[in-house]
Amino acid sequence: MNPRKIKDNIYWMGYIDWDARLFDELIPLPDGTSYNAYLIAGSEKTVLIDTVEPQFFSELEAQLKDVAKLDYLVSLHAEQDHSGSIPRVLAKYPNAKLVTTPKAKGILLDILDISADAIITVADGETLSLGDKTLEFIYTPWVHWPETMVAYLQEDKILFSCDFFGSHIATTYLFGSDEARVYEAAKRYYAEVMMPFGNTIKKHLQKLAPYAIDIIAPSHGPLHKRPSFIIDAHTDWVAGALKNVVILPYVSMHNSTKTMVDHLAAMLSDRGVRVELFNLSVTDIGKLAIALVDAGTIVIGTPTVLAGPHPAAAYCAFLANALRPRTKYLSIIGSYGWGGKTVETLAGTIPNLKVEIIEPILIKGFPTEQDLQSLESLAQTIAEKHKEQGFI
Numbered sequence: 164m165n166p167r168k169i170k171d172n173i174y175w176m177g178y179i180d181w182d183a184r185l186f187d188e189l190i191p192l193p194d195g196t197s198y199n200a201y202l203i204a205g206s207e208k209t210v211l212i213d214t215v216e217p218q219f220f221s222e223l224e225a226q227l228k229d230v231a232k233l234d235y236l237v238s239l240h241a242e243q244d245h246s247g248s249i250p251r252v253l254a255k256y257p258n259a260k261l262v263t264t265p266k267a268k269g270i271l272l273d274i275l276d277i278s279a280d281a282i283i284t285v286a287d288g289e290t291l292s293l294g295d296k297t298l299e300f301i302y303t304p305w306v307h308w309p310e311t312m313v314a315y316l317q318e319d320k321i322l323f324s325c326d327f328f329g330s331h332i333a334t335t336y337l338f339g340s341d342e343a344r345v346y347e348a349a350k351r352y353y354a355e356v357m358m359p360f361g362n363t364i365k366k367h368l369q370k371l372a373p374y375a376i377d378i379i380a381p382s383h384g385p386l387h388k389r390p391s392f393i394i395d396a397h398t399d400w401v402a403g404a405l406k407n408v409v410i411l412p413y414v415s416m417h418n419s420t421k422t423m424v425d426h427l428a429a430m431l432s433d434r435g436v437r438v439e440l441f442n443l444s445v446t447d448i449g450k451l452a453i454a455l456v457d458a459g460t461i462v463i464g465t466p467t468v469l470a471g472p473h474p475a476a477a478y479c480a481f482l483a484n485a486l487r488p489r490t491k492y493l494s495i496i497g498s499y500g501w502g503g504k505t506v507e508t509l510a511g512t513i514p515n516l517k518v519e520i521i522e523p524i525l526i527k528g529f530p531t532e533q534d535l536q537s538l539e540s541l542a543q544t545i546a547e548k549h550k551e552q553g554f555i
């Protein structure tokens with residue numbers, strides 16, 4: 164892929180990774196991803212913002228073939244998908260200075276083979292003149308790492324946002340013209356790495372609000388030429404009303420738990436509560452994470468295996484605890500054969516969730532008529548709580 168012009172003297176560079184299917188060996192990437200770098204040629208200084216995964220450096224190197232002199236290499240975020248090629252860029256341009264936050268400096272020195280002498284650190288709000296263009300650095304720690312910043316190109320009103328506002332999509336479209344597609348991918352990305360820091364993201368959104376932004380250029384996925392679309396989406400995810408939705412991640416071995424899940428789903432639906440089922444044996448956990456962003460209630464369905472929850476249900480609870488959704492209510496339903504500590508074990512894995520636990524329903528064997536009535540009562544309780552909370 165050749166460099167692509169965004170505006171005069173401002174180019175996308177990087178690597179479109181069509182084959183990527185898993186990020187951090189955890190996060191499914193059904194649409195691949197990209198590692199975006201950006202070249203800005205000012206009248207006096209030239210800067211490259213971020214790099215690419217080191218195994219794709221040759222692509223970036225080819226894109227830089229006509230760049231004789233690089234004055235600055237900016238590292239917005241030290242994670243290796245953006246920083247991994249920094250040593251090779253600095254080797255190619257030994258006089259370039261690496262510009263980053265003091266926190267990122269320490270991390271970069273820990274994880275990369277670079278010299279501290281090459282690094283200059285910038286303060287929050289500091290600017291870097293490129294001659295006719297000015298880069299302003301804005302600290303945004305805990306987008307999901309503690310060292311992160313974004314950069315605002317004042318004259319062109321472009322925000323280089325690194326992971327913030329990004330989406331895992333491999334596409335040759337420079338701008339994300341299909342907003343529905345970008346919305347889902349960006350929500351997946353937010354859910355999987357940023358949701359635990361939702362309150363901090365909210366403050367970053369407030370900090371960026373005064374900036375006039377024409378283009379957002381993230382480090383994954385297409386650029387945004389209608390910034391309000393992606394900013395409003397993030398604002399909704401961090402602070403919007405929760406949805407009148409119950410998500411039902413479940414696993415069932417002999418159909419007893421599945422029968423309970425189906426009955427609860429039907430009873431909730433009858434009461435106007437939307438339901439999303441996720442069979443944990445086969446589900447894309449990214450879809451589950453997306454649903455966690457704004458669901459009012461989680462009900463985990465699990466059989467009892469070896470005296471505890473099914474490991475797939477335990478993994479789901481562990482993941483939800485790590486992602487810290489804003490969900491208000493949680494319950495557990497399931498079936499056991501002769502005993503166990505399923506509820507106690509699952510409840511012990513979710514200390515981070517600020518949820519009200521609604522009385523779990525654990526039954527012996529296949530659900531009886533009485534058990535189904537208990538599930539109907541659970542559905543009624545959830546519907547009433549959602550109504551009281553004004554979930555939409």
Ligand code: FEO
Nearest residue numbers: 240242244245326
């Ligand atoms: Fe895209 Fe946090 O790295």
